[in-house]
Amino acid sequence: MTTPEYAPRLRARREVEExxxxxxxxxxxxxxxxxxxxxxxxxxxxxxxxxQPINAAAEEDGSSA
Structure with a gap:
């Protein structure tokens, strides 16, 4: 089961895939x-x-992208 704590790794993997x-x-x-x-x-x-936001910048801003 994936948890919100795993979000940074998911974002990093998404960047690699892109x-x-x-x-x-x-x-x-x-x-x-x-x-x-x-x-x-x-x-x-x-x-x-x-x-969780898709990108780390949205997480830092407190918004969801």
Missing amino acids: ALAHDAAERGWDREVERHRCTSERIERLLADLS
């Missing part, structure tokens, strides 16, 4: 782009389920 999706897009690897974006979206849903 970077990998961007790199794959630049290389024209459409299937890899889709795979990384799906993982990123799943992480976003986990964060939403935990009532």
Whole structure:
């Protein structure tokens, strides 16, 4: 079971997935782009389920993004 304490690690993983999706897009690897974006979206849903912001800046501001 994932808890809110795990949110920083989820955010970090999401950033990695977004970077990998961007790199794959630049290389024209459409299937890899889709795979990384799906993982990123799943992480976003986990964060939403935990009532946690998607990015660390929103957490520091006290807002939810």
